[in-house]
Amino acid sequence: MSGAPADLLPWCLAQLPDPAGAALAPLAGDASFRRYFRLRWTGGTAVACVAPPATEKNAEFLAVREQFAAAGVRVPGLFGVDRERGYLLLEDLGDALLLPALTPATVDACYAQAMDLLVALATAPCGELPPYDDAALQAELELFPVWFCDQLLGVPFDAVARERFQALSARLLASAGAQPRVPVHRDFHSRNLLITPEGLATIDFQDALCGPVTYDLVSLLRDCYCRWPDDAVYRWARTFHGELAARGLPGLPDVEGFLVTFDLMGLQRHLKVLGIFARLSLRDGKDGYLGDLPRVYGYVRDVLAAHPGEPALAAFAAWLDAGIAPRLPAQPWWSAP
Incomplete structure (x- = not known):
């Protein structure tokens, strides 16, 4: 056996x-x-x-x-x-993960099915799900300085880094807190979606909480295991917003505001994931996730660059470029995203 x-x-x-x-x-x-x-x-x-x-x-x-x-x-x-x-x-739902089925020719249809599942969740009650609140989101963010910066790269946070990270965290938590609250899977991506004869099914949902409506969407569209062009990502996000608007989701911002919260939510998630993937290697001996770090780091850097008018993001980006970026090329897992 x-x-x-x-x-x-x-x-x-x-x-x-x-x-x-x-x-x-x-x-x-x-x-x-x-x-x-x-x-x-x-x-x-x-x-x-x-x-x-x-x-x-x-x-x-x-x-x-x-x-x-x-x-x-x-x-x-x-x-x-x-x-x-x-x-x-x-x-037994089979072994057909969504990830290997995603190609430029199939991704539109596949993501349409996946977003149908997210619309179903977003229009369902949270029930007894615990809140995905500021404390939970901040605890996740703290994985970045501890595991990615300090433990993996050997860059402990100094006073400047901590100040800028705290300002960034406050901005990300404020954005998350202003969103409609819905059931959130929390790991909704192509390795947790299975293709079945009845359509897409999801697994690994035991960490679900009641949280921001963009969280699962950005987990899907800015997947840690594959990347798609930004114009496609924003097109899919606009479609999802339209589906929610058609159903009258309370508290939904206009589409441009939605896209900003989508970006900021992804920034929170991907900073967390940098810490998680580093921890999986260093603490748990699961080195396979290191190869995905460049993609996730690329998401972080690109979102920071896309919002130069956000003071907290701009200040953190400057620190990242000075303190973290020079250390990356020497890492055995690094490749330019």
Whole structure:
């Protein structure tokens, strides 16, 4: 069973009515401590997940799965769960991730489907989802100075860097706080979307919160694993804004204001991701994410440059160019974005 707990297969068999010939085979993991196995039996398949309760948000996964399904978002079905052991038996949605299917010829249609899911979420109630508030957003931003600057690049924040980062953070949090609050997946991108016969489905949603309406949109359109031209990105964002406006989403700004909040929300996310990808390498030994750092850094630098009239962004950009940019070419993972 290639590393599966000895009691996992018997537990899986007990969840199914007639699992003749069942066997487990390992599946690729993700950035978490979860492990996945495909269960095959005569006439069917499922996915067994080993999610240690000490480290994984299993209760949240189950609650959000129900909430998203009720909103009309395709998520894996549930065959069984053992909360004490952290075992889940889920519907097998296949291996067809959206990322490799994205090409210049397919991306418009694929993103239209993905944005349909986001419209469904944005027009659904937050329910019991915790708030994606200033404290949560700031905690994420702090990953950038700690893990990317200090631990990965060896550039600790001095007083100037801290002052400029605090001013930038205040601007980003103010923008996020002014947006309509909707259910937010928080990792809505091409590696967490699966192509199924019924359309796109999403996974890895256990960290969902009630937060800014542009967050998932910028996660999708400025994906950390692929990049598209800015004119296409803004065209898709305008389309999404139009869908929300047609549905009367309360508090929605005009389209130009929406695009500014979209940019600033992406800046918050991508600063966080720089810290997360550095931490995944340094703390967790997952070096595969380092190759995506240049793309994510490129998003940060380009958004800063696109808003020269924003004093906090301009001051932080100047510090970034002086203190961080000269260190990048020497990094083994660096390539110019």
